[in-house]
Amino acid sequence: MSYDPEVYKDPKLVLALKERIAEVARELGRPVKIMHICGTHEHEIGRYGLRDLLPESVELLAGPGCPVCVCDAEYIDRAIQLALTPGVILASFGDMLAVPGGIPLRDGRPGDVRMSLLDAKARGGDVRAVYSVFDAARLARENPDKEVVFFSVGFETTVVAVAALLKRGAPGNFSLLEANYYTPPATSMLPTLEGFDVQGFLLPGHAAAITGLKIYEHLPRLGIACASAGFEPVDVLSGVLSVLLQLKEGKPRLENTYRRVIPYEGNTLALKELFEVFELVPQRWRGIGVIPDSGFRLREAYRGYSAEERFKEVFARPLPRSEREHPKGCRCAEVTLGLVRPSECPVFGKLCTPDNPYGPCMVSHEGTCRAWYTYGMDRGRIEVEV
Amino acid sequence: MKAGKKAHVERYGSVRLSHGSGGKLTLELITEVFAATFGSEPLKELTDAAILENPGGRLAFTTDSHAIKPLFFPGGDIGRLAVAGTVNDLAVVGAKPLYLSAAFLLEEGFPLEDLVRIAESMKATADEAGVAIVCGDTKVLERGKGDGVFINTAGVGFIPPGRDLGPHRVAPGDVVLVNGTLGDHGIAVLSQREGFELTLALRSDVAPLNSLVEAVLAAAPGTKFLRDITRGGLAAVANELVLGKPFGIRIFDHQIPLHPDVVEYSEMLGIDPLLAANEGKVLVVVPKEEAEAALEAMRRHPLGKQAAIIGDIVRKPQGLAVVETAYGTRRILEMPVEELLPRIC
Numbered sequence: 001m002s003y004d005p006e007v008y009k010d011p012k013l014v015l016a017l018k019e020r021i022a023e024v025a026r027e028l029g030r031p032v033k034i035m036h037i038c039g040t041h042e043h044e045i046g047r048y049g050l051r052d053l054l055p056e057s058v059e060l061l062a063g064p065g066c067p068v069c070v071c072d073a074e075y076i077d078r079a080i081q082l083a084l085t086p087g088v089i090l091a092s093f094g095d096m097l098a099v100p101g102g103i104p105l106r107d108g109r110p111g112d113v114r115m116s117l118l119d120a121k122a123r124g125g126d127v128r129a130v131y132s133v134f135d136a137a138r139l140a141r142e143n144p145d146k147e148v149v150f151f152s153v154g155f156e157t158t159v160v161a162v163a164a165l166l167k168r169g170a171p172g173n174f175s176l177l178e179a180n181y182y183t184p185p186a187t188s189m190l191p192t193l194e195g196f197d198v199q200g201f202l203l204p205g206h207a208a209a210i211t212g213l214k215i216y217e218h219l220p221r222l223g224i225a226c227a228s229a230g231f232e233p234v235d236v237l238s239g240v241l242s243v244l245l246q247l248k249e250g251k252p253r254l255e256n257t258y259r260r261v262i263p264y265e266g267n268t269l270a271l272k273e274l275f276e277v278f279e280l281v282p283q284r285w286r287g288i289g290v291i292p293d294s295g296f297r298l299r300e301a302y303r304g305y306s307a308e309e310r311f312k313e314v315f316a317r318p319l320p321r322s323e324r325e326h327p328k329g330c331r332c333a334e335v336t337l338g339l340v341r342p343s344e345c346p347v348f349g350k351l352c353t354p355d356n357p358y359g360p361c362m363v364s365h366e367g368t369c370r371a372w373y374t375y376g377m378d379r380g381r382i383e384v385e386v
Numbered sequence: 387m388k389a390g391k392k393a394h395v396e397r398y399g400s401v402r403l404s405h406g407s408g409g410k411l412t413l414e415l416i417t418e419v420f421a422a423t424f425g426s427e428p429l430k431e432l433t434d435a436a437i438l439e440n441p442g443g444r445l446a447f448t449t450d451s452h453a454i455k456p457l458f459f460p461g462g463d464i465g466r467l468a469v470a471g472t473v474n475d476l477a478v479v480g481a482k483p484l485y486l487s488a489a490f491l492l493e494e495g496f497p498l499e500d501l502v503r504i505a506e507s508m509k510a511t512a513d514e515a516g517v518a519i520v521c522g523d524t525k526v527l528e529r530g531k532g533d534g535v536f537i538n539t540a541g542v543g544f545i546p547p548g549r550d551l552g553p554h555r556v557a558p559g560d561v562v563l564v565n566g567t568l569g570d571h572g573i574a575v576l577s578q579r580e581g582f583e584l585t586l587a588l589r590s591d592v593a594p595l596n597s598l599v600e601a602v603l604a605a606a607p608g609t610k611f612l613r614d615i616t617r618g619g620l621a622a623v624a625n626e627l628v629l630g631k632p633f634g635i636r637i638f639d640h641q642i643p644l645h646p647d648v649v650e651y652s653e654m655l656g657i658d659p660l661l662a663a664n665e666g667k668v669l670v671v672v673p674k675e676e677a678e679a680a681l682e683a684m685r686r687h688p689l690g691k692q693a694a695i696i697g698d699i700v701r702k703p704q705g706l707a708v709v710e711t712a713y714g715t716r717r718i719l720e721m722p723v724e725e726l727l728p729r730i731c
């Protein structure tokens with residue numbers, strides 16, 4: 001059994017798609033930029049070296065697709081404060097632990113280094129890595145004399161699990177630090193940005209499996225060709241081809257190349273539950289700003305599970321924060337918006353590496369800088385001499 | 387008073403602080419449990435140091451400490467791990483492993499029944515590898531200060547004359563092989579951790595590799611380099627081999643043997659199987675003309691049935707590990723930087 005057992009990794013199909021993409025790109029005769037907005041896409045593009053398969057005129061850009069990277073620094077700072085509060089266990093996805101927030105850290109490393117949950121742990125905070133919200137709830141049941149706060153980070157795909165848990169009832173000593181983001185409003189905001197030069201979107205397969213494609217209907221009207229795509233090499237390339245074909249015809253549409261997973265209306269049942277527990281509110285995206293209706297907040301009936309309600313005194317405490325949202329020199333905001341490539345950041349691979357991350361995009365595997373570093377995407381096509 | 391393993395377990399039930407005091411209980415533990423299980427002459431004599439025959443020639447000497455959670459996992463346990471790990475470290479430098487030491491750090495309250503199981507597993511693995519456990523030590527940590535059992539094993543092996551293995555012999559054009567599926571141990575152990583507890587067909591690959599290594603060396607006498615692939619997976623070994631060297635390594639990812647459970651589970655968790663741990667796998671570098679012979683020798687061995695050629699040594703890029711896909715695209719294989727944790731989505 002090898003790496004490519006399935007048709008979605010089939011080399012013959014992939015190489016046929018490569019040829020077809022080159023052909024259509026030639027016929028199109030102008031450069032095209034296509035943005036995906038999912039960290040998993042960037043990860044798989046790196047892992048399979050998919051940029052090597054595209055002609056020079058077609059560029060694949062990474063947009064805001066990493067929940068860890070867009071998580072506002074203030075949430076991280078509050079998580080740190082909660083972790084350092086006696087009697088509290090802060091449960092978090094492993095991805096979040098090394099992400100620098102806004103509190104300056106003087107530890108001898110050069111630059112504007114910030115505190116992360118790992119630093120809170122080193123100072124005696126009770127920080128635990130969990131794999132899911134259900135794990136966090138279990139932790140609460142096992143520690144009835146403690147308060148367990150789940151650092152609820154993630155997009156709509158992750159938050160459905162949280163809603164499912166709360167609907168079925170969570171332990172009384174369990175609460176949420178609400179840091180969940182709803183992506184469609186951000187996707188809609190992108191084309192309004194100055195300097196935004198993208199002709200096509202690859203929409204994330206698994207996120208759209210929850211929300212459906214309907215919410216993206218307005219994008220084609222702005223002249224942007226859209227294709228939903230899964231994560232295997234064949235999926236990604238089919239999405240790219242769909243965008244190019246739409247552009248060639250001059251008819252931007254919303255194409256579902258990921259039919260095996262995405263119903264147009266989304267997962268209505270999961271959505272119903274989700275919006276029974278949460279409502280949409282304005283949300284701060286790190287380095288990007290406030291986007292209306294892009295954050296999930298617990299509804300009145302569920303406010304009791306909000307850490308903000310339960311730990312009013314912690315949230316009232318002022319934060320010793322830096323003015324800048326990102327550390328000095330870090331270009332995460334522009335990287336996240338797809339305006340610059342990670343390799344254009346002056347500290348990429350030098351001051352900022354996965355074992356010593358300086359900015360947030362270098363931490364999570366979903367982060368663009370992390371994916372570029374891990375797979376050497378800053379090197380372009382890697383030449384081998386036998 | 388009855389002596390022997392069973393009697394000892396019945397008498398005390400679990401590890402007590404006095405098992406590490408150097409007094410009566412320590413002596414009983416050594417004679418009734420360890421010496422009785424391991425059965426080697428030097429251990430039975432209870433001298434301060436084991437006195438061993440010198441086979442002549444060069445010796446290889448290594449040590450390794452072992453901690454793992456859970457202590458018993460599908461396909462093995464900490465005892466098998468502790469013996470196989472040290473045997474493998476000796477085997478890959480070309481040594482024939484002979485003697486092992488075993489030092490135990492036990493946590494107060496640890497069930498003696500489990501300790502006996504672990505000791506028996508060590509003995510079985512030592513027999514499999516043809517080595518003797520000849521000396522040991524026991525200390526007891528207060529309850530809460532240890533994770534049940536930690537084991538340190540040191541090992542001595544003898545290097546037959548004329549053997550010279552090492553990165554200094556590796557050159558562009560050489561061929562890279564592995565003896566089977568990668569990532570089995572890491573994923574099997576992770577599947578047992580709290581919060582997963584999955585029932586998979588997958589087993590840890592933990593095994594002593596010395597007889598497989600001897601088979602390879604006999605079939606491919608020009609073999610240049612061997613390294614057991616453990617924590618950090620293939621990624622760590624590949625990078626260590628080329629770091630700072632005037633050559634690179636190219637891995638063909640579609641040629642890497644993977645167990646179906648590893649494929650599925652690692653995708654689900656977003657873990658790269660090339661970074662997952664192994665305990666019974668070895669990376670072998672041979673000159674091109676001996677590649678087929680080495681492959682055949684491995685496939686004939688019970689621990690190498692799924693052996694494969696997975697890559698080659700290249701002139702450029704120097705100092706880097708590159709993965710080439712079935713599509714001809716390439717990426718870097720980075721040195722792992724952290725413990726593997728599942729991703730957020």
Ligand code: SF4
Nearest residue numbers: 331332345352359369
């Ligand atoms: S490399 Fe990326 S994460 Fe690191 S400082 Fe630069 S932009 Fe920020």
